[in-house]
Amino acid sequence: MVTIYDIAAKAGVSAMTVSRVINNTGKISEKTRAKVKRVMEEMNYVPNQTARSLVLQQTKLLFLLITDITNPFYTTLARGAEDAAKKHGYRLLFGNSDESLEKEADYVTTILTTRVDGVLLAPAGDPSLPHLESLRKHNVPFVLLDREVPGMDCDIVLGDSKEGAKRLVEHLAEKGHRQIALVNGSSSISSARLRLQGYKEGLKLNELPFREEFVFETSFGQLGDLSDMTAWLERLDPMPTAILTGNNVLAVEAMRLLRAKGLRVPEDISIVCFDDLGPYSDVDPFLTVAAQQAYQFGYMGMGMLIDRIGERDGSSPWKKVVLPAELLVRRSVKDISSEEG
Amino acid sequence: MVTIYDIAAKAGVSAMTVSRVINNTGKISEKTRAKVKRVMEEMNYVPNQTARSLVLQQTKLLFLLITDITNPFYTTLARGAEDAAKKHGYRLLFGNSDESLEKEADYVTTILTTRVDGVLLAPAGDPSLPHLESLRKHNVPFVLLDREVPGMDCDIVLGDSKEGAKRLVEHLAEKGHRQIALVNGSSSISSARLRLQGYKEGLKLNELPFREEFVFETSFGQLGDLSDMTAWLERLDPMPTAILTGNNVLAVEAMRLLRAKGLRVPEDISIVCFDDLGPYSDVDPFLTVAAQQAYQFGYMGMGMLIDRIGERDGSSPWKKVVLPAELLVRRSVKDISSEEG
DNA sequence: TATTTTAAGGTTATCGGTAACATTATATTA
DNA sequence: TAATATAATGTTACCGATAACCTTAAAATA
Numbered sequence: 001m002v003t004i005y006d007i008a009a010k011a012g013v014s015a016m017t018v019s020r021v022i023n024n025t026g027k028i029s030e031k032t033r034a035k036v037k038r039v040m041e042e043m044n045y046v047p048n049q050t051a052r053s054l055v056l057q058q059t060k061l062l063f064l065l066i067t068d069i070t071n072p073f074y075t076t077l078a079r080g081a082e083d084a085a086k087k088h089g090y091r092l093l094f095g096n097s098d099e100s101l102e103k104e105a106d107y108v109t110t111i112l113t114t115r116v117d118g119v120l121l122a123p124a125g126d127p128s129l130p131h132l133e134s135l136r137k138h139n140v141p142f143v144l145l146d147r148e149v150p151g152m153d154c155d156i157v158l159g160d161s162k163e164g165a166k167r168l169v170e171h172l173a174e175k176g177h178r179q180i181a182l183v184n185g186s187s188s189i190s191s192a193r194l195r196l197q198g199y200k201e202g203l204k205l206n207e208l209p210f211r212e213e214f215v216f217e218t219s220f221g222q223l224g225d226l227s228d229m230t231a232w233l234e235r236l237d238p239m240p241t242a243i244l245t246g247n248n249v250l251a252v253e254a255m256r257l258l259r260a261k262g263l264r265v266p267e268d269i270s271i272v273c274f275d276d277l278g279p280y281s282d283v284d285p286f287l288t289v290a291a292q293q294a295y296q297f298g299y300m301g302m303g304m305l306i307d308r309i310g311e312r313d314g315s316s317p318w319k320k321v322v323l324p325a326e327l328l329v330r331r332s333v334k335d336i337s338s339e340e341g
Numbered sequence: 342m343v344t345i346y347d348i349a350a351k352a353g354v355s356a357m358t359v360s361r362v363i364n365n366t367g368k369i370s371e372k373t374r375a376k377v378k379r380v381m382e383e384m385n386y387v388p389n390q391t392a393r394s395l396v397l398q399q400t401k402l403l404f405l406l407i408t409d410i411t412n413p414f415y416t417t418l419a420r421g422a423e424d425a426a427k428k429h430g431y432r433l434l435f436g437n438s439d440e441s442l443e444k445e446a447d448y449v450t451t452i453l454t455t456r457v458d459g460v461l462l463a464p465a466g467d468p469s470l471p472h473l474e475s476l477r478k479h480n481v482p483f484v485l486l487d488r489e490v491p492g493m494d495c496d497i498v499l500g501d502s503k504e505g506a507k508r509l510v511e512h513l514a515e516k517g518h519r520q521i522a523l524v525n526g527s528s529s530i531s532s533a534r535l536r537l538q539g540y541k542e543g544l545k546l547n548e549l550p551f552r553e554e555f556v557f558e559t560s561f562g563q564l565g566d567l568s569d570m571t572a573w574l575e576r577l578d579p580m581p582t583a584i585l586t587g588n589n590v591l592a593v594e595a596m597r598l599l600r601a602k603g604l605r606v607p608e609d610i611s612i613v614c615f616d617d618l619g620p621y622s623d624v625d626p627f628l629t630v631a632a633q634q635a636y637q638f639g640y641m642g643m644g645m646l647i648d649r650i651g652e653r654d655g656s657s658p659w660k661k662v663v664l665p666a667e668l669l670v671r672r673s674v675k676d677i678s679s680e681e682g
Numbered sequence: 683t684a685t686t687t688t689a690a691g692g693t694t695a696t697c698g699g700t701a702a703c704a705t706t707a708t709a710t711t712a
Numbered sequence: 713t714a715a716t717a718t719a720a721t722g723t724t725a726c727c728g729a730t731a732a733c734c735t736t737a738a739a740a741t742a
Contacts, residue, residue: 001479003698014722019700027719044478049454050394051698055727057342061451069419069435070619075411082410082437091451094410094435096423103427110402110432113390114455137385138342222620249620256623278411279563279590280618282597284627344728355692360730368689392728395697 002043011039022047053115062090062305063111064298065104065121066145068221069096071249072278073294074122077145080298081120088306090117099124099221104131112138118309120301122146125188143305145297148190155308157301157321161194161274162201164290164325165244168272169202171288171327172242176337177270178208181240183229183250185220192220195246195274214240223253230257241336242270248277251287266334276328287332290325297323343384352380363388394456403431403646404452405639406445406462407486409562410437412590413619414635415463418486421639422461429647431458438465440562445472453479459650461642463487466529484646486638489531496649498642498662502535502615503542505631505666506585509613510543512629512668513583517678518611519549522581524570524591526561533561536587536615555581564594571598582677583611589618592628607675617669628673631666638664 004018011018013032020026021036028036039045053059064081066074078094085092093116097104104124108131111119119135119142132152135142144156172180182199185192200210216232223229233239245251251273258265265271276291304319345359352359354373361367362377369377380386394400405422407415419435426433434457438445445465449472452460460476460483473493476483485497513521523540526533537556544551557573564570574580586592592614599606606612617632645660 001698005698015698016700016723017721020721023700025700027721029720032720044475046450046453046479048395048456048698050391050400050456051727052454052700053391053727054389054395054698054729055700057727061455069410069423070413070416072411072413072621075416078410078437082439091447092436093451094437095433096419096435098423106432109387110390110434112387113393114402115391134385134387138387252620252624255625259623277621277624279593280413280621282600283593283618284596284625286625286627342728346728356728357693357730358691361691364730366730368691370690373690389728392697393730395699395728396730398697 001048002045003048004045007036007039007043007045010043011036057115058117059115060090061093061114061116062302063093063095063107063114063116063119063121064302065095065097065107065111065119067097067099067122067124068249069094069098070222071247071275072280073248073275073292076278076294077298077301080295080300081302082298084299084302084306090306097122097124099219101125101127101131104128108134111135111140116140118142118305120145120298120305123149125186126150126190127188141305141308143301143308145301146191150190153318155301155304155319157297157304157323159191159292159297160322160324161191162198164274164292164327165195165198165246166202166205167198167325167327168244168274168288168290169199170205171329172244172270172272172333173202173206173208174337175242175270175333175335176339177242177333179214179238179240179242180208181214181216181233181236181243182246183216183218183243183254184246185218185250187217189220192217192246199244218250220247220249222249226253226257226260229253230261233257233261240269242272242333245271245273248273248275248287248289251289266332270333272333274325281328281330285328285330288330289328291328292325293323342389343386344389345386348377348380348384348386351384352377398456399458400456401431402434402455402457403643404434404436404448404455404457404460404462405643406436406438406448406452406460408438408440408463408465409590410435410439411563412588412616413621414589414616414633417619417635418639418642421636421641422643423639425640425643425647431647438463440465440560442466442468442472445469449475452476452481457481459483459646461486461639461646464490466527467491467531468529482646482649484642484649486642487532491531494659496642496645496660498638498645498664500532500633500638501663501665502532503539505615505633505668506536506539506587507543507546508539508666508668509585509615509629509631510540511546512670513585513611513613513674514543514547514549515678516583516611516674516676517680518583518674520555520579520581520583521549522555522557522574522577522584523587524557524559524584524595525587526559526591528558530561533558533587540585559591561588561590563590567594567598567601570594571602574598574602581610583613583674586612586614589614589616589628589630592630607673611674613674615666622669622671626669626671629671630669632669633666634664 004015007018008015095107122145272288345356348359349356436448463486613629
């Protein structure tokens with residue numbers, strides 16, 4: 001592969017002169033500059049960022065780590081992050097942790113070794129703490145997305161999970177539902193905990209009892225095997241008339257399960273969830289959801305990250321942004337208020 | 342930042358010994374190994390992959406460049422690529438070119454300077470040729486996805502676009518549709534050209550005339566502004582009874598447009614498209630599609646890439662895989678065969 | 683016992699750049 | 713004219729790791 005030394009030799013100058021031409025630093029005569037540039041073109045020279053990073057200890061690369069690349073919430077978020085990064089002249093790399101701590105750890109290693117200038121990430125959960133501490137220890141600026149990690153003070157963009165879940169429950173209650181189940185993500189994830197809390201508050205507000213067995217906890221990611229959830233649902237007595245799921249992926253999984261059991265939505269059972277389905281809700285607006293401003297998560301988070309990177313030394317106080325969720329009423333809830341008492 | 346020299350000094354050995362412990366090479370006494378490991382733990386040592394890459398001339402990083410990160414076809418593909426990469430001990434970085442040549446060029450630069458070991462990419466279109474030539478020139482192995490680029494011989498994974506489009510048209514014809522419009526991606530993209538061809542063949546097979554004005558060409562990506570497409574649709578006389586779109590995104594855009602015009606699907610107009618909507622089709626199976634094996638695109642493509650990287654020198658012939666598309670009949674097509682002749 | 687192996691570890695050069703500090707001419711100023 | 717500034721370029725050291733070669737002491741063999 002062509003190096004500055006090859007260029008230097010062919011152009012009859014020193015490597016340092018080539019470096020100066022590349023970086024537009026120092027004083028170079030127009031003649032020399034032209035010659036060096038010509039030789040670089042001729043030889044198809046591409047700077048070796050690896051070598052450069054090693055000596056400069058920085059890149060102009062930013063990293064976005066999300067937990068589910070097939071989830072429209074995160075891909076829309078990614079678009080926002082990308083747009084903001086581009087606006088500030090940064091390049092963006094993506095990683096997908098798949099809600100897995102191990103994969104997250106791998107990416108943290110990649111992040112540290114790739115020497116990116118900053119990281120925007122949705123942590124897998126509370127146990128991500130050591131990963132964040134590692135970033136902090138190595139002076140890699142980062143901004144958290146969607147999930148708080150107890151024990152870590154940092155910049156963060158959150159959705160209003162509690163309020164959103166509460167509103168969904170209230171909506172169901174208004175439609176006459178009194179047996180409302182919750183399918184939620186892992187309680188090691190702050191947003192899942194808040195959604196559970198919002199669910200409880202929503203019940204209380206409508207004088208509905210909270211029942212432990214009506215809550216099913218699983219992963220926010222793709223499930224594959226639905227047998228646990230099926231078993232849970234079959235255990236319930238009475239059957240819920242409505243299910244609230246902690247995110248869009250779980251709504252999809254729940255629908256799949258219900259279909260497999262021959263239950264129709266919303267005729268036999270209603271369903272609502274957190275997070276919209278992205279542009280695909282437009283195809284057939286079916287699912288009633290608490291939609292989050294996914295694009296804004298990415299756009300604002302990236303802005304905060306770049307601000308933080310720009311800071312010379314004095315660290316301004318940590319910023320925390322909470323974005324509200326919007327209730328979008330569609331067709332997945334049946335009004336049963338007239339059916340009984 | 343802690344380096345092997347810091348570790349070496351504290352452990353009272355040479356840097357080389359530390360390196361040997363890290364990489365499990367050479368002969369090291371158990372005692373020394375234990376001591377070095379302990380010091381590494383104590384000092385929170387993280388190997389500097391940048392330095393390592395520089396000397397080893399390889400990064401163990403692969404790159405996946407897709408054209409639309411919000412498109413479930415590509416995100417599902419990404420999952421497949423990720424799984425295959427992981428299986429072979431590679432790390433994967435993602436980029437999103439957004440169907441834009443400029444962004445693609447940026448990523449090619451990033452790819453070259455980051456010295457990744459190989460690239461899996463869906464090119465933005467025929468004009469991507471120089472980008473591919475650049476990769477080829479710098480000996481970066483790559484595998485193309487979904488789209489051929491005339492003038493470039495290389496490994497590639499394709500869908501059977503022509504056959505898929507033909508089948509969709511035939512399906513519409515079977516349901517009595519005789520006025521079938523096509524909303525397609527740019528003709529500078531090979532898959533769009535093949536889908537147009539399949540559309541024509543489907544028409545011919547059913548003795549339907551091909552009419553230039555029934556084809557609307559736009560971008561495969563998110564449109565935002567629908568005015569051009571609206572104007573096109575309003576010009577048509579007679580109105581089509583069905584629309585075939587070249588991909589899922591365009592189907593969503595078309596649905597959005599139709600809804601804005603107060604047209605119901607499928608009551609007033611039918612719609613079918615290439616590519617499924619990912620897991621979200623399960624929520625409410627609505628759109629009839631020619632589904633591609635998105636996961637396989639990524640998984641097989643990545644396998645081919647890693648094989649190619651593994652090749653010492655002798656280059657085996659270029660491989661071309663064509664994956665069939667499957668017709669999934671759902672509810673977005675109305676049967677109008679009884680309505681007239 | 684003398685010689686050869688081997689285990690365990692150290693030294694040096696290098697990957698491709700760039701910062702910091704020379705080194706030249708030539709131009710400017712005293 | 714001598715002294716000083718400046719433009720243009722070169723030299724050297726280093727970023728953090730590893731390959732290739734070298735050294736030493738203990739173990740195995742002749």
